Amino acid sequence: MRLANKVSIITGAAQGIGQATALKFAREGAKVVVCDMNQAGVDNVVEQIREAGGEAIGFAVDVTKKDTIAAMVQGTMAKYGRIDTLINNAGIVMDSTLKKMTEAQFDKVIDVNLKGVYNCTKAVVDIMLEQKSGAIVNASSVVGLFGNFGQTNYAAAKFGVIGMAKTWTRELGRKGIRVNSVCPGFIATPILKDMPADVIKSMEDRVPMGRLGKPEEIANTFAFLASDEASYINGAVIEVTGGLTL
Template sequence: MRLAGKVCIITGAGRGIGKATALKFATEGAKVIVCDVTPEWIDETVREIRDADGEAMGFIVDVRDRESIARMVQSVVATYGRIDCLVNNAGIVRDAQLKNMTDEQFDQVIDINLKGVYNCTKAVVDVMLRQQSGVILNTASVVGLYGNFGQTNYAASKAAVIGMVKTWARELGRKGIRANAVCPGFIQTPILSSMPDRVLAAMEEKVPLGRLGRPEEIAATFAFLASDEASYINGAVIEVSGGMSL
């Protein structure tokens, strides 16, 4: 129960890494705020948490829409009086090689993966400053560290959220607020489910552990970073990839 009583907002919590993180935080005692754009996914995550005797609230939040974010934050503060952790996890991919990438593909990824992180963090930072405490966690990617074929937009967005974390760690650390990033490698999420088996096999071949990661393994890292056990970790960029960058 490392997160007992902590109020934690998770974006993109309806599926994949976000859902696994929401479930993990709940088992650690957190009051979980489940945010996503798909009502059915929100309801499912909230129901699973409550069925396991956890505490959760669900909100339809488009991270591009500051009004929907503000409504969620206002409701959370009205209910609990505080916000202890924000996990910026919402993200999309719109892959294409540079020569074929459209402005729409580029802008969609930047608006959600990068501007959405800014929007959500901006909405909670005043609450954390008043408390003189809080944790901001960004889902980045190994792609943001090393690049990837066909992912100009995605790599740019993930490299940028790493830069944001390092900046916030400097700006907010003395105010009691920690900021860190987690860089997953190849993780078994719905994004990968549409890929051919041969592509997945090639991915596994690149990983020294010989397998894809599980969303629960990323969730466990977030839970540690959100807890008081990580009280001296600030501005860190933690790769959770099975060693694929070695």
């Protein structure tokens, strides 16, 4: 119960890593605020948490639309009166080589994966400053460390969220707010369901541990960073890749 009574907002929480994180936080005692564009997915995760004896509320949130973020923050404060954790997990991919990438593809990924992190953090920072406490974790990627073929937009966003986290660390650290970044490697999420088996096999072969990561393994890292056990971890960039980057 390392997150007992902490009010934790998780974006992109309807599936994959976000869903695993919401369930993990609930098991650790957090009051979970489940956020995603997919209302049915939000309702499903909230129901799972409550059925397991946890506490959760849910909101349909588009991280590119400040009014939906504001409604979520207002609802969270009305219900719980504080915000202890923000997990900036929402993200999309729209891959293409530089030659073929459209401006719309570039802008959409930047809006969700980079500007969305800014929007959500901006919406909660004054609350955390008033509390003199808080933990913010940005979901970056191994692509945010080394780039990747066909992912100009995604790499730019994932490099960017690390830069923002390091900047916020400098600005907010003396005020009781910690900010860190997590870089997942190849993780077995629904985003891989349409990939050919041979491509997934090649991904596994590149990892020294010989397998893809599990969403729960990222969730465990988020939970640790949100907890008081990580009280002196600030401005860190933590790879959860199975050794992929060696």
